[in-house]
Amino acid sequence: MQPSPMLLALPNELLVAIYDFCIPVDRCDEMHREIHALRLTCKTLERAVFQEFGRFFIHKVFMLTEHSLDVSVNISKSRFAQFLSHASIAISHFTQKAQPLEDVGFSKDFDFHTRRSRRQKVCDAQAELLESGLDVVLLAKAFANLGYLKVMQIRREEWVPLADNKDSKFAACCFTKVLAALKLAEACPKTLELQVRRISDLAFETSSEPEPVLSAIGDFLLEVESCHSQYGVEALEGSAKSPDETRRTPSDAFCTSSKTSNIWASTMRSAKQPPFFKWLAAPVSTRQSEAHGPPSPVEFRHLHQLNVGDITGSSGWAVSTAVRPEDLLSLISEHQSTLRVLNLSVSLYNFENEKFEDQMPNMWQPFLRDLVSVPMRLESITIFEPRQLVHNHYFDGRVFLGQAQEATAAVIQGGYTVAHDGTDTMDFIQALADQAVVVKRGDVYDSNDNEFDTF
Structure with missing residues (x-):
């Protein structure tokens, strides 16, 4: 009818x-x-x-404010809870110094003192909420009712670096609060994402209490500086612990989870890139001695997919993860028996070579050939905006894995991505190695005539 x-x-x-x-x-x-x-x-x-209206509840973003967390509880108790599969906690720290006036809901028509007074109330309310522990209770109530939650994300809404060590501490606080709430609610999403750039995961201390939550995580997305990075270390000032006390970080969680099947590791492209991937690919005994706080000796027996770098391009521009070819190969070789999907957005780098005047070495060609020699059965590979760095940033090279004309057209369209699925993926990688072309920065192409200037 x-x-x-x-x-x-x-x-x-x-x-x-x-x-x-x-x-x-x-x-x-x-x-x-x-x-x-x-x-x-x-x-x-x-x-x-x-059903049509429910799709607006698939992904919701909440903040650590009482009003926002109350909304999360109300949604979890409604019929729309069945649609909510992706929840994000935004690292929105209200302060008098860093927050734009209009960003906290105040009209520009208010005079300065009125806006400052009202914003101070917002700051005080958030501080009181964090101090009271009510935020964890409200989060736990929401998590307990969200039976369809698959992805839990902690992220900073904008790309800009954290303003100071207070912001770093607040980001770490968000991480700790979410883990505590998940444990209290006895809930565990399949995927845990931590996306905060320009801050070390040293700032994200965890105890052994949320270990049941971390050990059940299937997919990790860690987009911070590595555990050896200098960024964010200032967040630890005033909270030093005794040498005998264990310090745990999100990087340690990699080794805690025996169910991890998907790792997404992304760090800032930096000339001082720490040996994060070498640490990640090292044997368990080495990890225990180098990591801050020895993780449980668990191998990634189910690692099916490895994502390195921002392969989505969501940063607004290409932000590659700088990594040595040998470290990346070691990481891949370590999990060759189970690894089937490889997604890369990386800048291969080697700063130990002398400065090249006329010609830039091709680092991708030997890397791809060495990758083919690894005895594994890849079923899918994606390489987004391949680059390489030699002698710091003086020689920043773009890499084209294919015919020159095809590469030109792809770049003009706004990006260059190589992807292939199938049982012949290793043969495809071999073909890429034979066709790899490196172009120095400044010699790429003129967008007006759509042609390469030099090769």
């Missing part, structure tokens, strides 16, 4: 009310067939409208 135009104009809440009212009436006798048809029509139409 087709719904009438009058029914289509009714609000969804009224359709539900009509449906609920018609249920007892429908059971009276056979004289109410029209009411029966009306009930079924309302039920069908309400279900269709509800």
